[in-house]
Amino acid sequence: MRERDKKLGSAEPGTPVRVSQNLVGGLSLVAIAALALWLLRDLDAGSLTAMGSALMPRVLAVGLGILGAAVAASSFFHRGLVLERLPLRGPAFIILAIAAFAATIRPFSLGSVSLPGFGLIVAAPLSIVICGFATPDARLRELVILALSLTPACMLLFGDLLNLTIPMLPESSMALFPDGWSQKAMLRASAAAMLAVAALLFFSSTRSDVGDAKEKD
Amino acid sequence: MDTLIANLSLGFSVALGLQNLGLAFVGCLVGTLIGVLPGVGPVATIAILLPVTFSLDPTGALIMLAGIYYGAQYGGSTTAILVNIPGEATSVVTALDGHAMARRGRAGAALGIAAIGSFFAGTVATMLIAALGAPLTKAALLFGPTEYFSLMVMGLIFAVVLAGGSIVKALAMIMLGLLLSTVGTDLETGDQRMTFGQPFLWDGIDFAVLAMGVFGIAEILRNLGQPEDRDLVRATIGRLLPSREEMRQSLAPILRGTLLGSAFGILPGNGAILAPFASYAMEKKLADDPSRFGKGAIEAVAGPESANNAGAQTSFIPLLTLGIPANAVMALMVGAMTIQGIIPGPQVMTGNPSLFWGMIASMWIGNLMLLVINLPLVGLWVKLLQVPYRLLFPAILVFCCIGIYSINAQVTDVLFIGLFGLAGFILIRCGFEPAPMLLGFVLGKLMEENLRRALILSRGSLSTFVTEPISAGLLAVSFILLLVAIVPNIRKGREEVFAE
Numbered sequence: 001m002r003e004r005d006k007k008l009g010s011a012e013p014g015t016p017v018r019v020s021q022n023l024v025g026g027l028s029l030v031a032i033a034a035l036a037l038w039l040l041r042d043l044d045a046g047s048l049t050a051m052g053s054a055l056m057p058r059v060l061a062v063g064l065g066i067l068g069a070a071v072a073a074s075s076f077f078h079r080g081l082v083l084e085r086l087p088l089r090g091p092a093f094i095i096l097a098i099a100a101f102a103a104t105i106r107p108f109s110l111g112s113v114s115l116p117g118f119g120l121i122v123a124a125p126l127s128i129v130i131c132g133f134a135t136p137d138a139r140l141r142e143l144v145i146l147a148l149s150l151t152p153a154c155m156l157l158f159g160d161l162l163n164l165t166i167p168m169l170p171e172s173s174m175a176l177f178p179d180g181w182s183q184k185a186m187l188r189a190s191a192a193a194m195l196a197v198a199a200l201l202f203f204s205s206t207r208s209d210v211g212d213a214k215e216k217d
Numbered sequence: 218m219d220t221l222i223a224n225l226s227l228g229f230s231v232a233l234g235l236q237n238l239g240l241a242f243v244g245c246l247v248g249t250l251i252g253v254l255p256g257v258g259p260v261a262t263i264a265i266l267l268p269v270t271f272s273l274d275p276t277g278a279l280i281m282l283a284g285i286y287y288g289a290q291y292g293g294s295t296t297a298i299l300v301n302i303p304g305e306a307t308s309v310v311t312a313l314d315g316h317a318m319a320r321r322g323r324a325g326a327a328l329g330i331a332a333i334g335s336f337f338a339g340t341v342a343t344m345l346i347a348a349l350g351a352p353l354t355k356a357a358l359l360f361g362p363t364e365y366f367s368l369m370v371m372g373l374i375f376a377v378v379l380a381g382g383s384i385v386k387a388l389a390m391i392m393l394g395l396l397l398s399t400v401g402t403d404l405e406t407g408d409q410r411m412t413f414g415q416p417f418l419w420d421g422i423d424f425a426v427l428a429m430g431v432f433g434i435a436e437i438l439r440n441l442g443q444p445e446d447r448d449l450v451r452a453t454i455g456r457l458l459p460s461r462e463e464m465r466q467s468l469a470p471i472l473r474g475t476l477l478g479s480a481f482g483i484l485p486g487n488g489a490i491l492a493p494f495a496s497y498a499m500e501k502k503l504a505d506d507p508s509r510f511g512k513g514a515i516e517a518v519a520g521p522e523s524a525n526n527a528g529a530q531t532s533f534i535p536l537l538t539l540g541i542p543a544n545a546v547m548a549l550m551v552g553a554m555t556i557q558g559i560i561p562g563p564q565v566m567t568g569n570p571s572l573f574w575g576m577i578a579s580m581w582i583g584n585l586m587l588l589v590i591n592l593p594l595v596g597l598w599v600k601l602l603q604v605p606y607r608l609l610f611p612a613i614l615v616f617c618c619i620g621i622y623s624i625n626a627q628v629t630d631v632l633f634i635g636l637f638g639l640a641g642f643i644l645i646r647c648g649f650e651p652a653p654m655l656l657g658f659v660l661g662k663l664m665e666e667n668l669r670r671a672l673i674l675s676r677g678s679l680s681t682f683v684t685e686p687i688s689a690g691l692l693a694v695s696f697i698l699l700l701v702a703i704v705p706n707i708r709k710g711r712e713e714v715f716a717e
Contacts (some may be wrong), residue, residue: 008647010229021647021648025644025649030644032396036396039413043408043410044408048672049673049676050677051600051672053405053410054410056399057396057411064396067385067388068389071383071386071389072384083646083647087441090437090438091639094441094638095408095639096636098434098635099610099616099632101622102618102631102632105631106628120619128611131610131611131615132611134441134610135441136609137607137608142607144610144686146608146611150615151615152611154615154616162269162271165508166623169280177255184716188501190305
């Protein structure tokens with residue numbers, strides 16, 4: 001992945017697409033304006049005395065379209081900054097991480113796929129680890145430690161301290177705890193367990209890191 | 218004068234309550250904590266921490282948010298001095314000489330004078346807000362829908378002119394923001410506009426979703442594309458208190474900076490952003506030996522930092538008195554107030570005096586706390602600066618997801634921050650700044666409502682905006698301003714100011 005990126009980057013003179021920022025940006029705005037006008041097609045603009053619901057958005061969309069066209073047109077008159085190749089890795093992993101969070105935080109179904117709600121205890125670590133890979137210097141072990149320490153902190157902060165209504169634990173896991181435990185007790189117990197694992201991983205990893213470093217020397 | 222004292226004492230009695238004092242403290246601390254992280258400016262900090270304040274009462278929530286704002290601002294200056302990464306546009310100037318001082322081993326003095334200057338400026342600005350609050354609110358009550366509409370037009374034009382970069386692009390961003398604000402059910406007719414028939418869009422686009430997408434997620438994407446290059450000062454921070462000589466040198470710049478900053482901050486549109494630049498230019502002109510500037514002149518830290526903080530604080534004035542946010546941070550404040558069920562505007566002061574004056578009093582307390590907590594904690598902030606970005610952004614992302622989910626418990630909101638983040642990132646890559654868009658978005662609904670009312674009052678005649686004297690004056694000011702900004706000569710001068 002990285003190698004290919006480098007090759008593409010170095011092949012500057014032969015790069016096929018060199019579009020100006022203004023052209024792309026301007027045209028995107030024109031596209032948004034066109035979409036808005038199309039969505040507004042059935043609504044009534046009314047008159048100035050009694051403004052209809054479409055008047056303001058339609059005027060704004062036309063204005064946006066004109067400005068967008070002006071920005072796009074300016075790219076033909078003077079050479080502006082060239083749009084650099086959009087990186088794919090960052091946006092792809094970030095969007096994936098957000099989608100993973102959305103899909104696991106509570107029961108989710110899309111078409112034939114349906115997932116039970118896993119709660120924050122699964123959603124947060126999952127998205128942290130996926131998101132971490134948005135940069136090429138990601139290290140799995142480090143991310144796992146981060147996930148296992150940040151998640152319980154969030155659970156305690158948002159669930160215990162601030163009482164925000166976010167599902168914390170998977171519903172099916174409730175049965176695993178002894179009878180009579182309150183929600184908060186379960187939350188605290190699982191947070192403590194995660195922190196313990198994180199600490200364990202952290203200390204074992206620093207030792208092995210030191211070992212690695214020594215071997216390299 | 219008596220009423221001012223009575224009002225302020227009401228304010229302090231609210232702000233000094235144990236809970237509010239604690240919230241101001243936590244706000245300042247957490248704001249600095251997040252604001253110190255490289256690549257996280259005040260807007261992102263507030264957007265990320267917004268949900269934390271939901272479970273509080275309105276007064277407490279606003280006090281905490283204001284604390285977060287000052288904290289983030291202060292954190293931005295700290296990173297500017299120590300790592301040469303200005304967290305936001307207003308600390309760009311601080312980075313010039315502040316970082317140069319740090320390289321010479323005077324980081325402590327630079328941080329110290331920044332804190333002292335900010336505290337002084339904050340004190341003056343608080344007094345100014347308290348003094349101007351009541352009369353301006355009275356004036357605002359005389360405003361009808363026609364005047365309000367023109368005032369908002371002026372605010373948006375100011376924002377366009379004062380933003381760096383292309384004017385056409387900034388205008389386009391404002392249009393986009395205004396357009397996005399019209400998505401959802403039209404309150405007057407009940408029609409659904411641009412909702413794709415989706416129920417989650419019936420209430421319109423949530424402000425927090427847009428802000429978090431554009432300032433939280435898009436910022437992560439922007440930072441990921443840039444190589445991590447931190448020029449952290451390894452030398453010791455040194456003594457925090459500036460020497461007597463340095464204090465003497467800084468006194469006049471602090472006074473001048475405070476004055477400039479307070480004046481610029483009141484301007485609608487993002488006036489505060491210009492204040493540090495203006496102060497830097499002024500100090501350089503007045504200095505006996507201008508060549509020292511850029512190499513670590515303490516005046517060049519003291520003046521702009523005071524201007525920065527004074528401007529940051531007086532930019533609350535348009536919001537608190539007229540209900541019109543002057544910049545993206547204030548737009549976030551409007552969002553926070555709306556979530557708490559408070560409609561910003563002149564009626565807040567009359568209808569909810571303890572909230573209004575409590576918030577003003579807490580501003581001063583917040584500034585004092587920053588002075589007290591930040592200087593001793595500098596060592597901790599330096600540690601935080603060493604956290605690599607590869608560990609930071611996953612944490613920021615998860616905070617955004619949790620925060621946005623906790624507002625409405627809607628999975629679609631979570632997905633939408635991703636969508637807006639991506640869209641914002643593409644716009645940034647194309648050279649568009651997202652801040653004017655957010656301002657347009659916040660003002661959009663108000664503008665439409667006031668336009669509609671004004672037109673009903675004038676029986677459908679658009680000429681009402683130029684025949685009513687106040688409205689005509691406001692529009693004339695905005696028109697002249699826009700003209701001035703477009704005229705090539707002056708435009709060149711403006712670019713020079715930004716280039717410096």
